[in-house]
Amino acid sequence: MSSLILPSIDELNRPFWDGCREGRLMLQRCTECGRLRYPIASLCPHCLCESYTWEPVSGRGSIYSFTVFRHAYNDAWRDRVPYVVALIALDEGLFMLTDVAGANPDDVRVALPVVAVFEAVTNEVTIPRFTPVA
């Protein structure tokens, strides 16, 4: 298998990726307005406050929408076709975009409950994905 595409880990996003290595989904919470946010950003899109803390979230949610890739756009994913990429509605009210692991693509549906799983792809990088709740 071609090597997967890895994140560029930097000062801003390091707590997210460190959390993944520990099997925890970590998100930012604004210290001014108290809102959780994702995608990772240096300032709060609601109140523009630049200070925040990181905290673990449940890793539970449901599929808001999805698609099944039948076509390999990128060599890194060629061996995984067909694979599912989904917009996950987290229980905390935020959205994440990840692939869906461990599911038959034909069984994936909108509203399917899912939970985060963590795949260590290198010694340094563990990638979060979601999988249907058993």
Add this chain to the structure above:
Amino acid sequence: MAGPRAVIAGVGASPQGKLPGSTPLSLATTALTQALADAGLVKDDLDGLLTMPGTTSPEGPKQYLSLGGNFGINPRLTGSMALGGATAGVLVQQAALAIDAGMASAVACVFADTARTGGSRFDAAAGRGDSWGIWGMFGNAANSAFTANRHMALYGTTPEQLGWVAVICRKHASMNPAAVMREPISLEDHAESRPIVDPLRKLDCCLISDGAVAVIVTSEERSRDSAKAPVRMLGIGQGHTLQTFEHPEWWYLPHQRDCISQAYRMAGLGPEDVDVAQLYDNFTISVLLWLEHAGFCAPGEAGPFVEGGERITLGGRLPINTAGGNLSESYMQGWLHVVEGVRQIRGECDERQVKDAEVCLVTGRGMTLNTASCLILGK
């Protein structure tokens, strides 16, 4: 409110399709030359040049320099904008606003691309910061596949209903001598075409094309000397959601409704007044959303609206994409939608002419479901 006083005076398009040996500059030259002739203007009449760089433009956003240099024009107004498929409408609007403000009197808006033979790959990962490629999310079709699957889950929309859009666009292209794909297709052809990103198949996706398009906007006063009757912008609108999935309705492009509502209000018109529409069709599902956002049917009802094809073809309630659209005419990122809108209002469309067409809605959308523009064209 009323639309801009400035008018569309001329349109031009190069040959379209697979054009080995062509360059964005050579194609843009052809399109702009045609548009000048169509408007009855000469190049020295132009005091504005706005461009949208194609995927293969060697100069990128500075494309206006090479085109302006080639044409030997030194305009008062120039620059480039890049809003994907919304750009055609946005540049025409910018031209009109600048003209109304007295900054220019004749502005050419030009797009050129050699995506077909120039090696463009529409497979980039989208997203900010950490690339969505980490999770296998590539290309633009997948964003619209999210739209399609959620629309199907909420409203019962079917792949066959998407197929009707493809079939009707191809039918219209078959009546357009300039279209790239003119061989009619059936619902079966659609259903059997190669799956790309569920539920979208190859025939749900736009073409990849070489070509160029130019649209010339002039002041009302200037248009009195034009070769043809001017086409007016009765209403114009834009709307954008610059967030992506962090906006809960991102998948449904809620800004498109705002975009069209603005234009309706400006024109003092509503969906019942629209005779023909050129709806941006990067993918079949996009047409369904436009039909809902423009009020031709209620949210969730666009599937049944297009089913059978009668309502959206010639002689029906709302003929759409009468030249074939991005799906079958050529993928000029919505620029040919403006051209066809102008030609329908002028009554130049021969076999595919919508009888007594007086109002044409032209829409464009682009980026990662982020941008939208529309023009309501009339006499």
